[in-house]
Amino acid sequence: MGRRVVALASEDTEFQIVAAIDHAGNPLLGQDAGAVAGFAPIGVALSSDWPEEVDVVIDFSLPEALNHCIETCVEASTPLVVATTGLSDEQKTKLEAAATLIPIVWAPSMSLAVNLTMKLAEQVADTLGDVQGGLDVEIIERHHRFKADAPSGTALKFGELIGKKLSDETLHIHGREGHTGERTRNEIGYHAVRVGDNPGEHTIVFGMLGEKIELNVAASNRDCYAAGALAAAKWLQGRPKGLYNMFDVLGLES
Numbered sequence: 375m376g377r378r379v380v381a382l383a384s385e386d387t388e389f390q391i392v393a394a395i396d397h398a399g400n401p402l403l404g405q406d407a408g409a410v411a412g413f414a415p416i417g418v419a420l421s422s423d424w425p426e427e428v429d430v431v432i433d434f435s436l437p438e439a440l441n442h443c444i445e446t447c448v449e450a451s452t453p454l455v456v457a458t459t460g461l462s463d464e465q466k467t468k469l470e471a472a473a474t475l476i477p478i479v480w481a482p483s484m485s486l487a488v489n490l491t492m493k494l495a496e497q498v499a500d501t502l503g504d505v506q507g508g509l510d511v512e513i514i515e516r517h518h519r520f521k522a523d524a525p526s527g528t529a530l531k532f533g534e535l536i537g538k539k540l541s542d543e544t545l546h547i548h549g550r551e552g553h554t555g556e557r558t559r560n561e562i563g564y565h566a567v568r569v570g571d572n573p574g575e576h577t578i579v580f581g582m583l584g585e586k587i588e589l590n591v592a593a594s595n596r597d598c599y600a601a602g603a604l605a606a607a608k609w610l611q612g613r614p615k616g617l618y619n620m621f622d623v624l625g626l627e628s
């Protein structure tokens with residue numbers, strides 16, 4: 375994702391890339407970030423050193439890299455966009471605490487289409503929650519074979535939003551195997567598929583007795599996430615401290 379963020383930001387005159395950060399052990403350190411991203415050099419070397427002063431930081435990394443990023447941004451009062459998924463509860467708390475000091479956009483998907491589909495899913499759940507015969511919700515996500523976390527942060531967010539509309543006692547069930555018995559009415563099932571270079575696809579199945587609805591949202595490439603993160607970075611400029619999400623950035627009611 376870092377490569378795509380560098381690629382799109384370098385084509386946007388509103389951005390000046392001042393740093394491209396990776397960990398100290400990365401073999402590409404010292405190489406030009408534009409060249410690493412696959413095009414012309416931009417005069418910024420990939421580095422593990424954080425710059426002194428920046429207007430915004432965009433984080434697509436690993437949960438274990440995020441703590442240092444949060445601490446550095448708080449120390450320098452730098453607005454932060456967090457796209458990394460697979461965070462622990464402790465890290466979510468850390469992020470919330472940091473947002474009392476700096477403005478942060480945090481979202482498991484920066485994609486416009488995904489965030490709009492989340493709103494549609496909420497609407498479906500709201501409308502069908504009490505449907506005659508009951509509503510079964512299953513979330514199937516597909517991603518590339520390199521993905522480190524499962525299910526995706528986006529799938530979990532879909533489940534959280536839908537669960538809130540359905541009941542206070544929604545159970546979140548990850549996969550099924552063996553003699554599972556009949557499906558309970560208050561569960562949401564998650565299924566994580568890992569195949570090839572899939573840039574991300576989510577299908578939300580709302581099953582009833584007699585009919586079903588499926589919401590499907592799929593990326594053709596990863597630029598929807600990079601573009602969303604850059605939009606969030608622009609939106610953060612001049613914002614007061616606080617924890618924001620992509621619904622806020624996109625003007626979709628939270």
Ligand SMILES: NC(=O)C1=CN([C@@H]2O[C@H](COP(=O)(O)OP(=O)(O)OC[C@H]3O[C@@H](n4cnc5c(N)ncnc54)[C@H](OP(=O)(O)O)[C@@H]3O)[C@@H](O)[C@H]2O)C=CC1
Pocket residue numbers: 375376395396397399400401434435436437438439456457458459460481482483484485523599
């Ligand atoms: N919110 C959204 O819209 C999206 C979120 N994501 C999430 O973003 C994250 C990154 O995804 P992706 O780019 O595919 O993953 P990659 O594994 O390709 O990239 C992660 C990068 O972080 C680097 N890294 C590791 N440790 C550190 C560190 N301590 N400091 C700085 N950088 C470090 C890795 O280096 P090295 O390879 O050398 O370990 C690697 O270059 C994932 O959590 C993914 O789920 C992805 C797409 C969209």
Ligand SMILES: O=C(O)C1=N[C@H](C(=O)O)C[C@H](O)C1
Pocket residue numbers: 459482483484517518521522525526527528529573574575
């Ligand atoms: O790792 C990815 O690729 C993606 N991760 C995010 C997630 O976990 O939801 C967003 C997107 O689906 C791509």
